[in-house]
Amino acid sequence: MGPVIxxxxxxxxxGATVAVDEVSFEVKDGEIFGLIGPNGAGKTTTMECIxxxxxxxxxxxxVLGLDPFRDVYKLQDRIGVQLQQAQLQKRIKVxxxxxxxxxLYQKKAIxxxxxxxxLGLTEKRDAWFMNLSGGQKQRLFIALALINDPEVxxxxxxxxxxxxxxxxxxxxxxxxxxERGKTVFLTTHLMEEAERLxxxxxxxxxxxxxxxxxxxxxxxxxxxxxxxxxATDDPAAEERFRAIPRVEAVNRxxxxxxxxxxxxxxxxxxxxxxSENRIRVxxxxxxxxxxxxxxxxxxxxxxxx
Amino acid sequence: xxLRGLWKLTWIELKIFLREPLGAVGTIVVPVLxxxxxGRLLGRGLAPSALAANTFIGVGLPVLASVLIAVSSVLSLVxxxxxxxxxxxxxxxxxxxxxxxxxxxxxxxxxxxLTAATxxxxxxxxxxxxxxxxxxxxxxxxxxxxxxxxxxxxIGFLIASIVPTARFAQPIGAFIMYPMxxxxxxxxxxxxxxxxxxxxxxxLPLTYAVSLLEGIWKGDAWSSHLGDVAALxxxxxxxxxxxxxxxxxE
Numbered sequence: 224m225g226p227v228i229x230x231x232x233x234x235x236x237x238g239a240t241v242a243v244d245e246v247s248f249e250v251k252d253g254e255i256f257g258l259i260g261p262n263g264a265g266k267t268t269t270m271e272c273i274x275x276x277x278x279x280x281x282x283x284x285x286v287l288g289l290d291p292f293r294d295v296y297k298l299q300d301r302i303g304v305q306l307q308q309a310q311l312q313k314r315i316k317v318x319x320x321x322x323x324x325x326x327l328y329q330k331k332a333i334x335x336x337x338x339x340x341x342l343g344l345t346e347k348r349d350a351w352f353m354n355l356s357g358g359q360k361q362r363l364f365i366a367l368a369l370i371n372d373p374e375v376x377x378x379x380x381x382x383x384x385x386x387x388x389x390x391x392x393x394x395x396x397x398x399x400x401x402e403r404g405k406t407v408f409l410t411t412h413l414m415e416e417a418e419r420l421x422x423x424x425x426x427x428x429x430x431x432x433x434x435x436x437x438x439x440x441x442x443x444x445x446x447x448x449x450x451x452x453x454a455t456d457d458p459a460a461e462e463r464f465r466a467i468p469r470v471e472a473v474n475r476x477x478x479x480x481x482x483x484x485x486x487x488x489x490x491x492x493x494x495x496x497x498s499e500n501r502i503r504v505x506x507x508x509x510x511x512x513x514x515x516x517x518x519x520x521x522x523x524x525x526x527x528x
Numbered sequence: 529x530x531l532r533g534l535w536k537l538t539w540i541e542l543k544i545f546l547r548e549p550l551g552a553v554g555t556i557v558v559p560v561l562x563x564x565x566x567g568r569l570l571g572r573g574l575a576p577s578a579l580a581a582n583t584f585i586g587v588g589l590p591v592l593a594s595v596l597i598a599v600s601s602v603l604s605l606v607x608x609x610x611x612x613x614x615x616x617x618x619x620x621x622x623x624x625x626x627x628x629x630x631x632x633x634x635x636x637x638x639x640x641x642l643t644a645a646t647x648x649x650x651x652x653x654x655x656x657x658x659x660x661x662x663x664x665x666x667x668x669x670x671x672x673x674x675x676x677x678x679x680x681x682x683i684g685f686l687i688a689s690i691v692p693t694a695r696f697a698q699p700i701g702a703f704i705m706y707p708m709x710x711x712x713x714x715x716x717x718x719x720x721x722x723x724x725x726x727x728x729x730x731x732l733p734l735t736y737a738v739s740l741l742e743g744i745w746k747g748d749a750w751s752s753h754l755g756d757v758a759a760l761x762x763x764x765x766x767x768x769x770x771x772x773x774x775x776x777x778e
Contacts, residue, residue: 274623276619276622276623296625296627299623299624299625300625304624306616306620306623308616309616309617309620310615310616310617310620311617311620312540312541312544312612312617313544314544314547314548315540315544319543322536323533323536323537323540324624326533326536327533327624327625327626328624328625329625351547
């Protein structure tokens with residue numbers, strides 16, 4: 224089976240502002256694919272072009288073999304969408320929204336009440352939308368995105384503004400979507416979210432894709448640095464550490480040492496050195512780079528700036 | 529399939545509207561009460577023959593009340609559409625297989641239902657307390673009011689397509705709609721207006737709505753008002769076509 228989503232050379236401008244340019248990538252069947260970047264990088268524009276809500280100025284997009292703009296209604300029937308900053312009618316009840324959405328699609332798929340139960344909304348089924356908490360609203364939007372048993376689910380900044388507990392609960396839900404064999408396309412500016420959730424990520428900045436890969440591969444490729452921090456009173460330690468092969472720097476401050484290298488084996492080598500020389504340590508930590516560091520390296524600034 | 533969506537959406541929008549604070553009271557109860565109170569105050573002590581002679585109480589007031597219902601439903605529509613747009617509700621509805629025309633139709637149907645309900649109550653109450661209602665052709669008049677409202681609602685869509693934010697929707701709508709009432713021939717017959725104002729009145733859709741409503745209320749045959757109906761249909765077609773072009777979802 225070919226890619227579920229194929230984006231080739233897409234460009235979209237608003238007046239003089241270029242929102243996205245030369246964006247190309249593929250999303251495979253059954254994966255969670257994340258588009259990550261700071262606010263204003265072009266994530267939502269890209270996603271809305273793929274959903275058929277916007278027409279790109281240039282380039283081609285295919286989703287499930289359909290042209291999202293030309294076949295938008297056919298496509299909407301097969302995908303599920305959660306939009307950033309969307310709202311529902313203030314006084315619509317939870318069950319009414321689910322019931323309405325269920326009536327909009329061709330295929331009769333999911334039992335709305337069961338879906339509400341899975342998302343922990345049964346107790347709130349008679350509540351008005353305006354009286355739901357942020358997490359409950361997001362869960363309702365996920366329910367609406369899943370109600371037609373879609374083949375691809377689009378989630379735009381799913382957990383923005385949620386507390387850490389609701390965020391974790393929603394991550395579990397998204398993993399559950401993948402386990403049901405769906406493809407998930409999401410955007411986020413939270414690197415932790417991308418790292419924990421996504422099988423592959425594309426880093427986008429200023430409307431251009433900088434790199435695409437599995438999170439761990441991106442880290443390995445762009446941030447191979449490894450750091451070990453340990454504490455010891457052994458007077459011979461510093462010399463021993465400097466003798467470890469391919470160590471690039473050893474810094475000392477009192478009894479604390481920071482050992483740096485750019486080699487996967489650094490941690491093993493340090494442990495080996497400690498045991499071979501019977502060096503007693505009172506502290507031992509490793510610092511591994513993450514997507515946040517990759518982003519910093521690739522763009523020269525933190526994603527939060 | 530789409531009919532099922534339209535029916536569900538209409539039903540939900542109707543329920544949502546009635547849940548609004550003052551939703552039912554403002555749209556249905558207040559106009560009926562005002563109509564009754566004004567009618568009783570003006571009509572008190574007049575003999576039935578005097579009522580028939582007084583065209584304002586006999587024809588003008590019921591028609592004015594009806595036009596006000598229509599205009600208020602237009603203003604309410606403009607406000608709802610702009611709030612839905614600003615809140616991202618329209619956008620969320622669009623990201624489904626729902627067609628735009630289905631979403632808009634649901635709102636029109638809700639407004640027409642509320643208009644018909646208000647008018648029905650007004651006339652039922654009027655039959656008892658307000659003698660001129662007795663001889664009015666209620667069914668025909670309701671149809672005339674629905675046609676008028678439907679046409680004037682399309683102006684509402686045009687306004688809703690153009691106003692930038694929800695805050696401006698109501699005042700801009702009122703600024704456009706209320707002067708139309710002054711020109712519509714309700715207070716001064718169109719033929720008696722100065723030529724310049726008459727020209728303005730001729731292009732305003734409300735003029736045709738008033739002419740149709742007054743005629744049907746007085747018992748004219750529909751055949752003598754085909755021109756009014758045609759004008760209202762033309763207004764609907766033009767306004768719908770323009771708003772389809774310029775409508776913004778977000």
